[in-house]
Amino acid sequence: MNAAKSFSSRLAGWLPRIVVAPSLLVVIVTVYLFILWTGVISFTSSKFVPVYDFVGLEQFVRLWATPRWHTAVANLLIFSALFLSLSTGIGLLMAILLDQNIRAEGFLRAVYLYPMALSFIVTGTAWKWIMNPGLGIQKVVNELGWTSFTFDWITDPNMAIYTVVIAGVWQSSGFAMAIFLAGLRGIDNSVIKAAQIEGAGLPLIYRQIIIPMLRPAMLSVIVLLSYIAIKSFDLVLALTNGGPGSATELPSTFMFSATFRRNQMGVGAASAIMMLMTVAAIIVPYLYSELRERNNG
């Protein structure tokens, strides 16, 4: 009786660990083991198939001597900065406007949120046609009579990355709006009423009270959108396929083509490690501060 009881209590103690173990194992193998393997490959001369001869930092030197990689890194910076700020800004504005007790709010909310339900492949293909000067916006405006109007960014290697931003923002700002709207609904009305009694105007109330109170929502939006920005591989693939030339290459498309199409597995692995280190440079300080706060609290 006693033994059985201690067994069951021991089991109860072990149960969470047993339940978590398989998923932990899967994560360790499929994520961390492969990160480690990629790291190993990046120090080898692997081309068509992996080989294990260590050549030091040769692949990293080669990577940074490749102009396409420089384009890819610059594009990622331009794309994520603009994509994050525009999606957040437009999402917040739409949420505030929708929050004014307007009619048919539910309908409008759905309209703005629907792009999020599309795959990036669909968004990319549709915007490829919309922004093609001979098929889309430019043609329509020209035919309406404004013949000098041009909108040919998608054909211009210097401007093409901004077309990716446009398509990305179109897809994701509705999503940011939905999260902000939920945040706005959570704000206590009495705070706003109190401010109004004090004589504060609406812009001041939003600037000084409501937007600062949306900080948690803001954090979720930024975290989720950065993750979308990093995995925007398929959007680029469908919209411009990395072109014109290699003007809209991103680190992810670079990594894919080096590894699987160009026989440069070592360079591909090196680029993957560079991406990992960039993400780690942002995440590690964040995790560190989070954990320290928890320990102090």
Add this chain to the structure above:
Amino acid sequence: MSKFLASLVAATMLVPAAARAEGTIEVLHHWVSQSEVNALNVIRKDLETKGFQWKDSAVGGMSGANAQQALRSRLTSGDPPGAMQFLGWEGPQWAEQGVVRDLNDLASAGGWREALPPQLLTFVTAGDAFIAAPINMHRQNWVWANKKIFDAAGIAVPKTWAELIAAGKKLEEKGVTPVAMGDEPWQIGIIFDALLSDLHGPEFYKKAAIDLDPATLNSPEMVKVFDALREVRGLVDDNFVGRDWAVATGMVINGEAAMQFMGDWAKGEFLAKGLKPNTDFYCFATPAKVPTFQYVIDSFGMFTVKDETVQKAQVALAETIMDPKVQKEFNLIKGSIPARTDVSVDEFDDCAKLGFNERAEAIKAGSMLGAMTHGFAAKPEFAAVFGDVAAQFFVGSMSSEDAVKMLVEGIDNAR
């Protein structure tokens, strides 16, 4: 009754038993479009008459890159398919890894080496081993032209690139888009490859695109290649970004554009509309002193497997693929020409016949060359640099000198 039952039992047992005794072969390939599948069925049926079953493993997409990924994981897990479609250097590279079956006995017995153009052997042999059976051959450097437009403008088939560019300018003045194409690097690469050999001869092409000779890459001749590419850019409309090759072919068919540079897979688009070569459209090689034949082949390689029935099926499949009759039937559907040079092409269309004759001349003249853009010259890591530079040059405003500099540095970096 019992007699009937016995014969019934015998009948049901006989048919599958025959198939089972001979074995099944799994074939990994990336052909998924209708004409490709129909062409494959020729091979499949011939294999079935020999009593073997074809197990289809089609992995489409990314011009074969997805199928390559599938193959890698199959090989790593020790379960390779019986046969695999090879493009470019894939065959020799897998042979280097020691996983490909040597078909030399069959090749010697069947006289394969004599039946194939000698230039092809780079991609189907590795040392003394014969590693893949080539089924077809496409030519990459074709020009497809709308005959009505050419005739109306009084333009004859151009004999040099200078004539071609002059003809293009004339057409542009008449309000026709001279050249239809998209901005994908491989579409631009087709023109670049053609210019390399057409302007400076096959030897220059071999030195630049196969030997990667630094002096050739950095030569004034290379600057001229880019100059000519810039002139071709002037003949393309501004809406070429993101245009699929088949859409560009459609523009030539509809008379929106005069010509397209494309491999002979474009011919299927014309034939599907019921158009006839030399009455509705022209097909001619990119203009040069000695017309070059830039080939693209599909071949099937066999992997070393333990299962003896699969080994037998591999022999049967290789023999089927190299069977002149099968090569004829297959290529009539696929739009290419047989890899074997000893197959009669009387039943083929005029473009295929022209290609067949020009191939014979090119083999003699030494102007039969592997098409770099499709992986049949430099290894992929170098061919990709050519593709990058040509594409960036084409869509942007880079000078020819800068392009050459970028090419030389890029090739050095990839070495």
